[in-house]
Amino acid sequence: MSLLVTGTIGIDSVETPHGKAVDVLGGSALYFAYAASLLTQVRLVGAVGDDFPKAHMDLLRQRPIDLAGLEVRKGSKTFRWQGKYTPDMNDRETLGTQLNILTEASPKVPEAFKDSKYLFLANDHPANQRRFIDQMAGPKLIVCDTMNLWIDTCRDELVKTLSCVHGVILNDGEARQLTGQSALVAAARDVLKLGPEFAVIKKGEHGSMLVTPGDVFMLPAYPTTGVKDPTGAGDSFAGGMMAHLASQDRTDVSALRYGLAVGTCVASITIEGFSLDALRTADRDTVLQRLAKLRAATRFD
Amino acid sequence: MSLLVTGTIGIDSVETPHGKAVDVLGGSALYFAYAASLLTQVRLVGAVGDDFPKAHMDLLRQRPIDLAGLEVRKGSKTFRWQGKYTPDMNDRETLGTQLNILTEASPKVPEAFKDSKYLFLANDHPANQRRFIDQMAGPKLIVCDTMNLWIDTCRDELVKTLSCVHGVILNDGEARQLTGQSALVAAARDVLKLGPEFAVIKKGEHGSMLVTPGDVFMLPAYPTTGVKDPTGAGDSFAGGMMAHLASQDRTDVSALRYGLAVGTCVASITIEGFSLDALRTADRDTVLQRLAKLRAATRFD
Numbered sequence: 001m002s003l004l005v006t007g008t009i010g011i012d013s014v015e016t017p018h019g020k021a022v023d024v025l026g027g028s029a030l031y032f033a034y035a036a037s038l039l040t041q042v043r044l045v046g047a048v049g050d051d052f053p054k055a056h057m058d059l060l061r062q063r064p065i066d067l068a069g070l071e072v073r074k075g076s077k078t079f080r081w082q083g084k085y086t087p088d089m090n091d092r093e094t095l096g097t098q099l100n101i102l103t104e105a106s107p108k109v110p111e112a113f114k115d116s117k118y119l120f121l122a123n124d125h126p127a128n129q130r131r132f133i134d135q136m137a138g139p140k141l142i143v144c145d146t147m148n149l150w151i152d153t154c155r156d157e158l159v160k161t162l163s164c165v166h167g168v169i170l171n172d173g174e175a176r177q178l179t180g181q182s183a184l185v186a187a188a189r190d191v192l193k194l195g196p197e198f199a200v201i202k203k204g205e206h207g208s209m210l211v212t213p214g215d216v217f218m219l220p221a222y223p224t225t226g227v228k229d230p231t232g233a234g235d236s237f238a239g240g241m242m243a244h245l246a247s248q249d250r251t252d253v254s255a256l257r258y259g260l261a262v263g264t265c266v267a268s269i270t271i272e273g274f275s276l277d278a279l280r281t282a283d284r285d286t287v288l289q290r291l292a293k294l295r296a297a298t299r300f301d
Numbered sequence: 302m303s304l305l306v307t308g309t310i311g312i313d314s315v316e317t318p319h320g321k322a323v324d325v326l327g328g329s330a331l332y333f334a335y336a337a338s339l340l341t342q343v344r345l346v347g348a349v350g351d352d353f354p355k356a357h358m359d360l361l362r363q364r365p366i367d368l369a370g371l372e373v374r375k376g377s378k379t380f381r382w383q384g385k386y387t388p389d390m391n392d393r394e395t396l397g398t399q400l401n402i403l404t405e406a407s408p409k410v411p412e413a414f415k416d417s418k419y420l421f422l423a424n425d426h427p428a429n430q431r432r433f434i435d436q437m438a439g440p441k442l443i444v445c446d447t448m449n450l451w452i453d454t455c456r457d458e459l460v461k462t463l464s465c466v467h468g469v470i471l472n473d474g475e476a477r478q479l480t481g482q483s484a485l486v487a488a489a490r491d492v493l494k495l496g497p498e499f500a501v502i503k504k505g506e507h508g509s510m511l512v513t514p515g516d517v518f519m520l521p522a523y524p525t526t527g528v529k530d531p532t533g534a535g536d537s538f539a540g541g542m543m544a545h546l547a548s549q550d551r552t553d554v555s556a557l558r559y560g561l562a563v564g565t566c567v568a569s570i571t572i573e574g575f576s577l578d579a580l581r582t583a584d585r586d587t588v589l590q591r592l593a594k595l596r597a598a599t600r601f602d
Contacts, residue, residue: 220510
């Protein structure tokens, strides 16, 4: 079934203990779409300036990513971000952000995309996220991401958006910040009271958790030792998860659980290279092999 | 098969956001033995002073804990510890430590205990840990715990002890400190180079990990929301794990994996009460029920 993502597309410069990447492809919707495209067709809605390099556009065209919703605005400049990770790569410092096109009007959902059944709203101002929902014909599954900035600065808007989605993906710190609960299961249950039918909590190297009103599922991270650049891990995770749900056209708890496992494996590929480097050489089989290894590494009987 | 534990037996006073417990039973070997006794017979080697309350001794006698190795020394004082946890209970401050009997000669392993096949060396100076090993007839499985203090102050002694054991249980910070590796799988593999056949890394609320030369197993923590006092979680985990191995008389990877799951469930009971309060009302069935729930919460297919 059709899968649509909205969010940022950017040009990143990143430094980690394993090297440096300058002016590479980045952004939440970009990582999501590229990760999801390992498993299914994906529709991308976003905007870049006319400075967006042709080589980057060519890279996207090599995948089953429908770019009909990608606006290239004349006279605008693409969003840019520069960051540097700490030696253990568990934290990062933003060295610079040029919002550029993100300060302009949001891109529109093309007519042909409005029937999409699976919608992922990558991190954005929660009011913007609702404006995307309003443009759709009525997706079967709407999932949103968010960030600490919106919890701090426009909590009411975020709460309103959470009442309009079926699922939300947060990291552990955000879940605690939003609810004031330190135990993550309790935090997730409080998030569900705001509207969503499920909450996915990402814990970085510690894995992820799915909480529904009647179920808790916990999954460790894929045991990679080759992390080069953690950028895009969360968005790739969401891309893998949503691609699984859309390709199976299922939203039940069992499919969600498997979706978390797919997301975990896809994210583990992303972080083994800078930007899209590792994802570029991966395919469906790479994901399936990691899924088998993840299952073997988590079984006890 | 016979299971022996050596380590501290103490009198603790603990404060957490959920309350206070004054002059309650504590200590590494004590938590280990009481936890293990839910599943099997356990032999305890330790020393207390003649100030050790009769009520505490009576509590131990209600369980299948063989106290023939518990020395009650006239004129000596029992080890005491006072601590206070942070609001999120992920860290604690030591308010006071009275080493007392721990500054005297270590207790001896009684003749009748020397044939024990399963030996757990709770946290102690690594040279002391080796002295316990030397008293034994040749256990089938020797597992030790350690702490950051020994990594800092007598690393060479610790490395020597690690070359004498089959397995080691560390927390994530200790594994990183010992090896200088930030990725835990890589840290565990470096620990194995020092001698042990397996390393168990405890990650608190994030679960645990088992690494052998050919295998990685990852397990989330049991999803309890009722944590009252984290004291003794790690020793209870070890107690549950070793009790499983000893009761099954198995040391293969599959048994080790299941042992981690048993340890996880037993530890989750411990932390739901102060001191032994929650463990006292638990039994084998409580553990089995949690094991079933843990398996259900970690499965994807």
